[in-house]
Amino acid sequence: MEFISQLLALEPTTKVLGKEPIFPFAILLVVILVVPIIFERLRLPGMVGLLIAGVVVGPHGWNIINSNSAMMKLLSEIGLVYLMFVAGLEIDINQFRHTTNRSLGFGSFAFGVPLVVGIFVGRIFGFDWNASIFIGSLFASHTLLAYPIINRLGVVSNEAVTVTIGATVFTDISALLLLGVCLAVHTGQLNPSNLITLLGWLTIYATVVLVGFDWAGKEFFRRSGEDEGNQFLFVLLAVFLAAVGAQLIGVEKIVGAFLAGLAVNETLGEGPVKEKVVFVGNALFIPIFFVNLGLLVNLAALTRNINAVQLTLFIVAGLIVSKFIAALLAKLIYRYNWQEAVTMWSLSIPQVGATLAAALVGYRTGVLSETLLTSVIILMLVTSTLGPLITSRVAVGLSLNSSLAKIHSGLQSVCPSTGSGSDREKIVVPIYNPHTQQYLIEMAALLAKQSNGKIIPLAIATAAAHMDAPQLEASLQRSERLLARANALSRVLNVDSDPLLRIMMLLLKE
Numbered sequence: 274m275e276f277i278s279q280l281l282a283l284e285p286t287t288k289v290l291g292k293e294p295i296f297p298f299a300i301l302l303v304v305i306l307v308v309p310i311i312f313e314r315l316r317l318p319g320m321v322g323l324l325i326a327g328v329v330v331g332p333h334g335w336n337i338i339n340s341n342s343a344m345m346k347l348l349s350e351i352g353l354v355y356l357m358f359v360a361g362l363e364i365d366i367n368q369f370r371h372t373t374n375r376s377l378g379f380g381s382f383a384f385g386v387p388l389v390v391g392i393f394v395g396r397i398f399g400f401d402w403n404a405s406i407f408i409g410s411l412f413a414s415h416t417l418l419a420y421p422i423i424n425r426l427g428v429v430s431n432e433a434v435t436v437t438i439g440a441t442v443f444t445d446i447s448a449l450l451l452l453g454v455c456l457a458v459h460t461g462q463l464n465p466s467n468l469i470t471l472l473g474w475l476t477i478y479a480t481v482v483l484v485g486f487d488w489a490g491k492e493f494f495r496r497s498g499e500d501e502g503n504q505f506l507f508v509l510l511a512v513f514l515a516a517v518g519a520q521l522i523g524v525e526k527i528v529g530a531f532l533a534g535l536a537v538n539e540t541l542g543e544g545p546v547k548e549k550v551v552f553v554g555n556a557l558f559i560p561i562f563f564v565n566l567g568l569l570v571n572l573a574a575l576t577r578n579i580n581a582v583q584l585t586l587f588i589v590a591g592l593i594v595s596k597f598i599a600a601l602l603a604k605l606i607y608r609y610n611w612q613e614a615v616t617m618w619s620l621s622i623p624q625v626g627a628t629l630a631a632a633l634v635g636y637r638t639g640v641l642s643e644t645l646l647t648s649v650i651i652l653m654l655v656t657s658t659l660g661p662l663i664t665s666r667v668a669v670g671l672s673l674n675s676s677l678a679k680i681h682s683g684l685q686s687v688c689p690s691t692g693s694g695s696d697r698e699k700i701v702v703p704i705y706n707p708h709t710q711q712y713l714i715e716m717a718a719l720l721a722k723q724s725n726g727k728i729i730p731l732a733i734a735t736a737a738a739h740m741d742a743p744q745l746e747a748s749l750q751r752s753e754r755l756l757a758r759a760n761a762l763s764r765v766l767n768v769d770s771d772p773l774l775r776i777m778m779l780l781l782k783e
Contacts, residue, residue: 297338305560318657320563327567340568352562353630355554357527358512360626361534364442376439382599383621384444387412390595394587407455407640411628412592414448417441418623418657419664428668433613437620445627449528452631459640474522482515486536504546508537527630544761570647585648589655596621619663622656629653698726704755714759718766727769730759734776
């Protein structure tokens with residue numbers, strides 16, 4: 274009798290746990306902690322595991338977490354905004370400026386060709402023109418998911434890689450603007466008068482965010498000094514103000530979040546505040562967004578519908594082929610070799626940030642059906658795995674070309690040509706000791722301001738013939754951290770800098 278009474282006492286506790294929001298949140302934390310670790314050990318992207326985990330614990334699986342709960346709605350909304358903000362924040366504006374023409378050229382190919390193919394796929398399967406154009410806009414953007422790989426391989430300075438990175442600015446902005454037009458058409462609010470009004474407000478809004486937030490950020494950071502806590506809060510405030518402002522003028526909040534990322538891009542640089550901002554997003558809010566997407570996936574309904582399976586196959590194949598055509602056009606016009614062309618293709622394949630954010634918005638507004646949303650999520654799973662895998666195999670061949678380019682660039686920096694009087698004076702600053710680094714940069718900044726020149730922070734990573742890969746990677750990471758800090762100091766001192774990283778081989782006698 275006592276045992277039965279204990280069981281009866283446990284029954285209300287189980288019901289309470291089912292209704293208590295803390296319980297599903299605890300399950301959510303377990304998922305975003307454990308699942309990515311398991312999948313990364315399997316050499317698969319952690320976000321793939323989060324999506325699959327969302328399917329398992331969602332209403333079409335074990336039904337532990339409900340996507341319609343107030344907690345999931347709030348956290349996934351924040352994750353959606355944060356995802357687009359980080360997408361804008363991670364874009365390298367300086368690299369885009371160095372290769373503007375070619376970045377715009379390849380960006381046009383990477384946007385236009387997939388857009389046409391996506392529209393064609395939509396029309397084949399009977400979608401109306403607005404939905405088909407929306408599908409094309411999902412094809413048109415790309416996410417630099419393999420950037421850590423090319424950074425680790427030391428091929429970021431290769432022109433083909435730099436052009437692909439710069440093209441992300443054009444493709445993402447264009448895709449988001451097309452998204453706004455499609456949503457306006459779907460809600461019946463688009464006519465010539467409303468279109469002109471919307472474009473006018475959008476122009477004013479974009480100017481306020483890109484110029485105003487950039488100026489306000491630099492002023493706030495200058496006045497707040499080393500107070501990283503307030504700087505972090507300022508960045509968060511800028512993100513959500515931009516998101517709210519976008520909704521006030523009739524544009525989706527993800528557009529505002531992306532523009533906010535571009536606006537504070539240069540202000541944050543590679544300093545500790547950016548690390549904190551990205552860390553909070555990658556550790557909590559963005560993983561919750563991916564889990565929430567998994568909650569919406571209904572694989573059982575997809576597999577029972579032959580037409581839906583065919584649509585998914587066409588979407589995946591169309592995206593991969595269209596991105597290859599775009600890279601092939603860039604190869605023919607800009608005379609890149611095959612390794613560079615395939616690297617550009619592999620970098621532009623992954624569809625994660627802007628694609629998933631736009632797909633979720635389209636699903637909530639009724640432009641996309643549940644089946645089409647599931648197809649787009651499967652597209653993300655395939656491309657986010659395939660793209661980095663190809664990059665890791667192909668980009669290794671670019672290392673030699675990249676190293677030679679860096680050496681040539683370094684020789685020009687240290688020994689500038691005297692044939693032209695327009696060359697700016699370059700002051701090389703060796704960076705090794707973090708305790709003396711700030712003083713060296715400050716002294717170099719004084720000299721650079723006097724001669725209207727720029728600083729060349731130089732870090733040398735040592736590599737021995739018998740050095741293990743982890744030791745070499747640790748040496749490279751240390752040098753990269755020193756250069757990032759030097760670049761941030763130069764920005765605070767209002768001096769242009771062009772960091773250089775060199776690898777010195779040590780030949781040890783037996």
